[in-house]
Amino acid sequence: MDAAAAPAAEAPASEGAPAADAPEAEEAAAEAEPAPAVEVEPAEAEPAPAVEAEEAAPAVEAEPAEDPAPAVEAEPAVEAEEAAPAAEGEPAEELAPAVEAEEPAPAAEGEPAEEPAPAVEAEEPAPAAEVEPAEDPAPAAEVEPAEAVATPTPAPAPVPAPPAVPLPGPPAGAVPAPVAPPAKAPVEVPLDPVELAAASAFGRVAEDGTVFVTEKAGERSVGQFPNAPAEDALAFYVRRYLDLVAQVRLFESRIPLLSGRDLDTSLKNLQEQVGEPQAVGDLDGLRVRVSLLQERVAQRKAEIHVEREAARAEALGRREQIVAAAEEIAAQDVVRTQWKDSGEHLHGLLEEWKTAQRSGPRLDKAGEDELWKRFSKARTTFDRNRRQFFAERDAEHGAAKTAKEALISRAEALSSSTDWGATAGEYRNLMQEWKAAGRARRREDDALWARFRAAQQVFFDARDAQNQALDEEYGTNLEAKLALLEEAEALLPITDVRAARAKMRQLEERWDEAGRVPRADVQRVEGRMRAVDNAIKELEDAEWRRSNPETQARVSSATSQLEAAIASLEEDLAAAVAKGEKKAIKNAEDALAARRSWLEQIQRSAL
Template identity: 40%
Template sequence: MTSTPPSPLSSAAPATSFGEVGPDGTVFLRLPDGSQREVGQWAAGDSQAGLEFFARKYADLVTEIDVAAKRLADDRSTPAQAATIVERVRKSVLEPAFVGDMAALVARIGQLEVLINVKKESLAEAKESQKKSALEAREKLVAESEKLAGSKSWKVTTERFTAIVEEWKAIPRFDRAKENELWKQISTARTTFDKARRAHYSELDAARTQAKEAKEKLVKKAQELSSSKDWQKTTVEYRKLLDQWKKAGRAGKADDKLWDRFRAAQDVFFSARNEVFAEQNEEEKKALQVKEGLLAEAEKLLPVKDLGAAKKALRSIQDRWDKAGRVPRNDVRRIEARLKKVEDEVRASESAKWKTKNPELQGRANDTVTRFREAVEKRERALQRAKDSGDAGAISKAESELDGAKAMLAVAEQASSKLN
């Protein structure tokens, strides 16, 4: 952000006081040195109306400078665009067709030129920083790629190499020769990994065939046990089968279907067992009734209106939920899912509240203050050099630039304080 000088039209001396209309309708502008300059003709009314007409032209120039400064400070225009406006207004100063405080307008132009120079320096520094950051980012990707070349985590590493390519593309380009050299290193690492991955999967084919045969036998055994009524012994047998299943290894694409058949056989047995246990276990039924009540209490918390109260109530529900004990197996997923839904909604509300804060905006404001402070320090050093040289013109210019930089720093600090 930047400051804008107070408008001359709002000062003690109105713009019309800097001109007069002659008897023949000639409009004159009083210059800072006391001389007068013809700026136009007025024959449409009384002298005051003529002065106000030419004063509005002055106000338009002031507004144009102010808007340019505001847009540049807010990063909504470039230094080149602002410089174009300065040039246009400066031409109007050289060939005036207005009535107003010429000295104030020239000072305002000078302040905008100071801001343009600050912005140019800032952009140049930012570009150099971006170039350095881009090179560091690419070198980091190269180092990671070379490390991944020997990885045995085939799926994860393949996905990571794909992501590295996308990240590489997203990095701004500055030095194509250097970037091409670094890309060759990534390509070599990726090729090394791909060769090892293909060799690995080739070796797995035989192991998958063997695993498939072993799991088909386990599925058949599980199906034979599914109708057993010997709950304890058969449960142990199923555990043994599951251990053997895990040791058999992956059977490729057939693995999921084999697992579905194996699990279906288990489910037949365990469902029958659970039905018997459910009839015998009154404590689980009571626990279920308690948790159903807790669910009803929890679901009344939605939608979340008071996050603090909802979190406190949910913690109480969770404590009582844990104390209620186990419920019948067939009900576990259903009631856990309902409670999880409430927990997820409360967490989502908390996350949404957190996201309303905007640390990024605060960081940008602080960064702007830092840049303007550096600009002030730089112009203070320039003023000291001018004083040391004894050059009155250089001293005047340096003081003007320093005043402008300080004004912009004050506004930036005020904006930053409101955000922090």
């Protein structure tokens, strides 16, 4: 089978981290026919040199590595989606499959990562599929951390792997690898050609595949990429450098968003990564860029400190407001306190305190304890006042209940009485005592009132029944009195007082003989009869005033005096007119008008 028919199917990790080869073990090669093994690349692991099988097994190309190391045993067949651990003891994050990386890159030569590598002929071995595990995660504070450059770790001793299970269909002499479920090929983010070219200027590749980076202190070996074009080897380590640049750029953009602890952790991690990274690029410039971040981090930490102090002061002020509100509730007059509303308000303040404690800034312990003592004291005072208030009210309710039960007993004893007038008065007195007894508990008070009302109702129902019977009996009396009313009202208007009074006396005698009328009609008929009697009395009084000798004597004397005064004033007025004295004329006229008015009133009252 041609070597061209077996192109390498790269499945790079998130940021293109290098990995070591996972060649087939010599034991597996001696027992089975040659088959291509998928290379599993642990992060920063040492490369494993190609191992020739005893029976003309194809040589496996080694991935770039920093220093040669013993071969690491791997599973006989590994898909790009699920790469088996290369050393059985490497960290889990260094053995992550390429498809789980945050930013997967496409295969270098366009082949799907899920396709198994075909068998490789011994004369012209083809590179096996590369599966690059994800690098160590970046600092926890970063949302999308770029890959961290891990420190090379020596691989453990080889562990024999089980032989591959033959499947039907492969070429004779080859043991195909088991096929894993297909997975989506990772997509590689294209690199900026300008940045790639600028970084490549700081590196070179020796004839043996060793890659060097040029730094201020001189050249330094960063790894080896044998049996590969120099451009690919250099691009591999340049990509690492660009990953570091991306991490620095991401950290710069996130400085305003990170906490103080995350700033320190991320900065320390970057400083460690740019110390001696296995990468090719302007590492000196990158180190300077990272060192300049220290000042920005310090400035941001100072801002965080100021913000934290301001938030702490604001939280302290709010806690003081909570305490003041609780103390105000506790200081309320117990008589006027709305206990339910105040209790809910105090509970809301407690929940607000808990929320501030959970999610707010941490306060000074001494200050917070002092505020909590005040808050707790206010709550204790409120609860004590509430218990005392309700205890006193319960005692009052008990006393009211006892008093009302006694009133109910008296009311029930009177309910069978037939002394309607006196018993009705007793019930009025009981009602006054009931109001003065106070209130029991709502339900008990309602029940007591129902019993008290029922006792009264028995008496008043019996009285109403008696009155109804009397009303039926007095119905004929009403008709007689209505006829008498018609005769009495016929006297109006009164022309002869003496005749009207004589007729009224006769009607009153007949009125009394008619007897009682129904209670509902008493006021109506009595009122009409009283109106006629009042009209007669008014005329009698007026006649008496006219015929009274004493009244006549007083009227005559007053009349004589006023007439003499009027005559004298008329003489004074005539004299003043003759003299032309205006003031005397006016005084005489006013006095004369007053005397004449008095005389007219006296004469009218005598009629």
